[in-house]
Amino acid sequence: MRRLLVRARASRALRIGASVGVVIGLFAIAADRLYPLPTPGRSAPFSLIVTARDGTPLRAFPDKLYIWRNPVALTQVSPLYVEAVIGYEDRAFWWHPGINPFALVRAGAQWIRHGHIVSGGSTITMQVARMIDPTPHTMAGKLHQILRALQLEAHFSKREILSLYLNYAPMGGVLEGVDAASRAYIGKPPSNMSHAEAAMLAVLPQAPSLLRPDRYPERARQARDKVLHRMADRWPAPDIADALTEPVYAQTIREPMLAPLLAERLRRGARGKLRVTSTIDADLQSTVEALLLERVRTLPRHASSAALVIDNATLEVRAYAGSADFSDLERASHVDMVRAWRSPGSTLKPFLYGFALDAGIIDSESLLNDVPQSFGGYQPGNFQQSFSGAVSVSEALTRSLNVPAVQVLDQYGPDRFVGKLRQGGLKLRFPRGATPNLAVILGGADTTLENLVGAYASLARGGMAGSPRLTPDAPLDEHRMMSAGAAYIVRDILETGGPLGRAIGERGTSRGIAWKTGTSFGFRDAWSIGVTDRYTVGVWIGRPDGTPNPGYFGANAATPLMMSIFSTLPDAVVTSHRAPPPDVTQAQICWPLGNVVGAQPDALCAVQRRAWLLAGVAPPTFPDPVRGGEPILRYTIDTVTGLRATSDCTDHPLRQAESPLWPVALEPWLDERSRRLDPPRWAPGCAPPAGGAGRLAITGASSGEVVRSAYGAAAPQVHLGVIGARGVVGWLVNGTLAGRAAAASGWTVQFPKPGEYAITAFDESGRYDRVTIEAR
Known part of the structure; x- marks a missing residue:
C-alpha cells in the first residue's frame, strides 16, 4: 500500500x-x-569592402554612422586570437547555455560587498546580445541581456555566436570587428597575428576608447600583458615571454584608399555583396599610384593621368589608376580616365598595319610615301611637320608617320578598318552623324584606355584581344583581333624596329617592350601603350575636361611614366628569343616594285630590304595614283654611246632596256642610291627640249647659284617662281615642307644661316624641279 x-x-x-x-x-x-531577436546586421550593417586579390582592403564604404565593420569568417581569423578571446573573456564558452551561473553569482557577491560592479560576469554570448540589442548598465538591463543570451543560444550555434562577436566587437573609434581592427592598427589581415597582437586585440573590447593602441600604447601594453599572463596555462611559456617583450605599436587609423575609382566602380556592381574581391595586386597598385603622383607634380595645374596594367595570360587587371591624385579636386580626381572616351591619336596604327598584313597588301618593308599628299581633298601632315620621302612599313610605324598610315588606310578602307576593330573588341565612338573616314587613323574617333589596353594585349596573345577582367569571377571575353603571324610582325616592329631595326639596334634601350605612343589633335591627350610577354601597360596624360596641354605629347609625357611602371613589374621583360609562327618568314624584297629578290631582273631592283613576310606573300607596291599603269619604264639605248635614244635620232644599233619607276610623289626625295637604276640621260639631239610640254621648272635661281644678304638685311633670301605647274605648288627646303602657294605666286625662301640649301617645287600632279643654292 x-x-x-x-x-x-x-x-x-x-x-x-x-x-x-x-x-x-x-x-x-x-x-x-x-520579442524576437534583432537581426544581426540590420541595424548595424557591414561596410562594403573592396579588396585586392590577396584580401588587402582597397577601399571600404562605411555604414550611415560611418562605422568601419568588415565581414570576416571564423576560419579567416588567427586561432591565437580566438584562443585569447575565449581564454580571457569566457573560458566556459563552449559548454554554458549562454550564461555562466558561477560567474553571475561571483559578480553579484562582489557588487554586494563593494557597493559597485567589480566584474560583470558577462559571457561572450551576453556580450553579443548587448551588441545586437544594446541595453543600459542596470539590473534591468542585465536581466534583459541574460534573456537575449538565452535566445541567442537557442537560435545559433556556438561557432555562429563566436563569429558574431568577431564581427561586431567594439575596437575603438569607428572600428568594429577584428578584421577592421587588425588592418587598421597592425596593418595585416586577422589571419596573421603574433601572440602579442592577438592578446592586445582580444582585450580591446573591454574598454575600446581607453585601450586604443594608437593613442594609449602604455595602457594597451598593460592590458595586453594581463591577457598574456592569463594565457600562461594555454600558451607555451617561451611564446608568452617573447610576447611580453614585444613593444606595442599601432599605425594611425586611416581610411583604406587604394584604387579608389576602381573600388567605386565595383561597388556599383556589388548587388548586395559585402565583400568584392578584385584582381588588383596591392603592392603594385601602391607603386603605380606613387609613380603617377610623382609624375603629375611636373604637369600643368589641371592635368591628370591614368594607368592600367593587365596580366596578358588571364587579362586580369593588376593595377588601375583612374586619376593621378584622388584628393586633388583641381585635377578632376573623381573622373575615371581609364573609362573616359578620348581621341587615341596614333595608337590605332599598329592594328591597321596588322590588318593590312593579314589582307596581303603589305609586308613589313613595303614601300610607302611619306610626302605631302592629298587623298580626295584630305591632306594629312606629320607630327614634326616634315617628310622623309620613301619609307618602309616598319619605319612608318616606329616613327608614327601619319601620311603613310593614311596611304595604307586608303588602300584598306576606313569602313573595313573600323569594322575589323569592332570584331576585335575595340570600340570606337564617332561624333554624331559622322561615319568612318581616313581621319580615324589619326584619332578621328574616340575610345578608352581600357579598350586600348585590352586590344594591345593581342600582340602578346597570338592576335587574341580581350576585355580586361576586374574580378576573378569575371568571364574571359576574348576576340580575334588579327592573326598570330600579323601580331608577331607588328610586335617585333614596335619592339625592335623590324628586321632592319633589329640589325642596327634601333630600339635597343627597350628590348622586350613593344610600345606605341599617341597624341591627339591640339595636345589634348598623350598616350603610351606597351606590351611584353607577361604584361600590357597603358598610360594616358591630359586634362579631363579636354583642354589642350601644349608641349605634352605621348613620347615626352606618357612614355617615361609607362617605362617606369614596367621597371617595377616582376618578370615584366623576357629577353629570351621568341620563335616566329610557322607562316612568318624573312626575305629580301626590292624597291620600288616590292617583289622578292629574284622574282624580277636585277635591273628592276633599285634597293633591297630585308622583310618579314606573312604566308610568304611579298605584295607589290601600291599603284601610283599620279602616273598609273605598269611601274616599269621600257626604252632603248644606243649601244655605242650607252645613252638613251630612239631610232629617230641615231643610226647606231639600239638595245631594249627597262628601269623601275618610283611613285611620282617620291621623285623629289630620292637619293643617288635610289636613282642608280634610272634611265641614262638622252643622247644629244634625242632629249626632249628643256621646259617642253609636261615639264615643271623653277625660275628665279639656278643650281650652284650663291646668294648673299643685302646690305642691312638680317638673312639672305630669294624669291622663286615656277612654270609648267598645275594648281597649288608645294615648296620643300632641305626635305622639309616650307609651305604651299598658288603657282603664280611663287615662294620667297629665307636662309637663316650660311650653307647649302636644296629647294624643290612640286605640283598636284607629282611633277617637280629642284635647285641647290648656297647661302653666304
Whole structure:
C-alpha cells in the first residue's frame, strides 16, 4: 500500500513537472515570438569592402554612422586570437547555455560587498546580445541581456555566436570587428597575428576608447600583458615571454584608399555583396599610384593621368589608376580616365598595319610615301611637320608617320578598318552623324584606355584581344583581333624596329617592350601603350575636361611614366628569343616594285630590304595614283654611246632596256642610291627640249647659284617662281615642307644661316624641279 502511494505521488510530481515544463516552454516560445531577436546586421550593417586579390582592403564604404565593420569568417581569423578571446573573456564558452551561473553569482557577491560592479560576469554570448540589442548598465538591463543570451543560444550555434562577436566587437573609434581592427592598427589581415597582437586585440573590447593602441600604447601594453599572463596555462611559456617583450605599436587609423575609382566602380556592381574581391595586386597598385603622383607634380595645374596594367595570360587587371591624385579636386580626381572616351591619336596604327598584313597588301618593308599628299581633298601632315620621302612599313610605324598610315588606310578602307576593330573588341565612338573616314587613323574617333589596353594585349596573345577582367569571377571575353603571324610582325616592329631595326639596334634601350605612343589633335591627350610577354601597360596624360596641354605629347609625357611602371613589374621583360609562327618568314624584297629578290631582273631592283613576310606573300607596291599603269619604264639605248635614244635620232644599233619607276610623289626625295637604276640621260639631239610640254621648272635661281644678304638685311633670301605647274605648288627646303602657294605666286625662301640649301617645287600632279643654292 505504501509503495503504491509513493508511486502515485511520484507520478503526480512528474505530471506537475511536465506541465510546468510545458508551460515554461510555451511561455518561452511565446516570448521568443513576441520579442524576437534583432537581426544581426540590420541595424548595424557591414561596410562594403573592396579588396585586392590577396584580401588587402582597397577601399571600404562605411555604414550611415560611418562605422568601419568588415565581414570576416571564423576560419579567416588567427586561432591565437580566438584562443585569447575565449581564454580571457569566457573560458566556459563552449559548454554554458549562454550564461555562466558561477560567474553571475561571483559578480553579484562582489557588487554586494563593494557597493559597485567589480566584474560583470558577462559571457561572450551576453556580450553579443548587448551588441545586437544594446541595453543600459542596470539590473534591468542585465536581466534583459541574460534573456537575449538565452535566445541567442537557442537560435545559433556556438561557432555562429563566436563569429558574431568577431564581427561586431567594439575596437575603438569607428572600428568594429577584428578584421577592421587588425588592418587598421597592425596593418595585416586577422589571419596573421603574433601572440602579442592577438592578446592586445582580444582585450580591446573591454574598454575600446581607453585601450586604443594608437593613442594609449602604455595602457594597451598593460592590458595586453594581463591577457598574456592569463594565457600562461594555454600558451607555451617561451611564446608568452617573447610576447611580453614585444613593444606595442599601432599605425594611425586611416581610411583604406587604394584604387579608389576602381573600388567605386565595383561597388556599383556589388548587388548586395559585402565583400568584392578584385584582381588588383596591392603592392603594385601602391607603386603605380606613387609613380603617377610623382609624375603629375611636373604637369600643368589641371592635368591628370591614368594607368592600367593587365596580366596578358588571364587579362586580369593588376593595377588601375583612374586619376593621378584622388584628393586633388583641381585635377578632376573623381573622373575615371581609364573609362573616359578620348581621341587615341596614333595608337590605332599598329592594328591597321596588322590588318593590312593579314589582307596581303603589305609586308613589313613595303614601300610607302611619306610626302605631302592629298587623298580626295584630305591632306594629312606629320607630327614634326616634315617628310622623309620613301619609307618602309616598319619605319612608318616606329616613327608614327601619319601620311603613310593614311596611304595604307586608303588602300584598306576606313569602313573595313573600323569594322575589323569592332570584331576585335575595340570600340570606337564617332561624333554624331559622322561615319568612318581616313581621319580615324589619326584619332578621328574616340575610345578608352581600357579598350586600348585590352586590344594591345593581342600582340602578346597570338592576335587574341580581350576585355580586361576586374574580378576573378569575371568571364574571359576574348576576340580575334588579327592573326598570330600579323601580331608577331607588328610586335617585333614596335619592339625592335623590324628586321632592319633589329640589325642596327634601333630600339635597343627597350628590348622586350613593344610600345606605341599617341597624341591627339591640339595636345589634348598623350598616350603610351606597351606590351611584353607577361604584361600590357597603358598610360594616358591630359586634362579631363579636354583642354589642350601644349608641349605634352605621348613620347615626352606618357612614355617615361609607362617605362617606369614596367621597371617595377616582376618578370615584366623576357629577353629570351621568341620563335616566329610557322607562316612568318624573312626575305629580301626590292624597291620600288616590292617583289622578292629574284622574282624580277636585277635591273628592276633599285634597293633591297630585308622583310618579314606573312604566308610568304611579298605584295607589290601600291599603284601610283599620279602616273598609273605598269611601274616599269621600257626604252632603248644606243649601244655605242650607252645613252638613251630612239631610232629617230641615231643610226647606231639600239638595245631594249627597262628601269623601275618610283611613285611620282617620291621623285623629289630620292637619293643617288635610289636613282642608280634610272634611265641614262638622252643622247644629244634625242632629249626632249628643256621646259617642253609636261615639264615643271623653277625660275628665279639656278643650281650652284650663291646668294648673299643685302646690305642691312638680317638673312639672305630669294624669291622663286615656277612654270609648267598645275594648281597649288608645294615648296620643300632641305626635305622639309616650307609651305604651299598658288603657282603664280611663287615662294620667297629665307636662309637663316650660311650653307647649302636644296629647294624643290612640286605640283598636284607629282611633277617637280629642284635647285641647290648656297647661302653666304
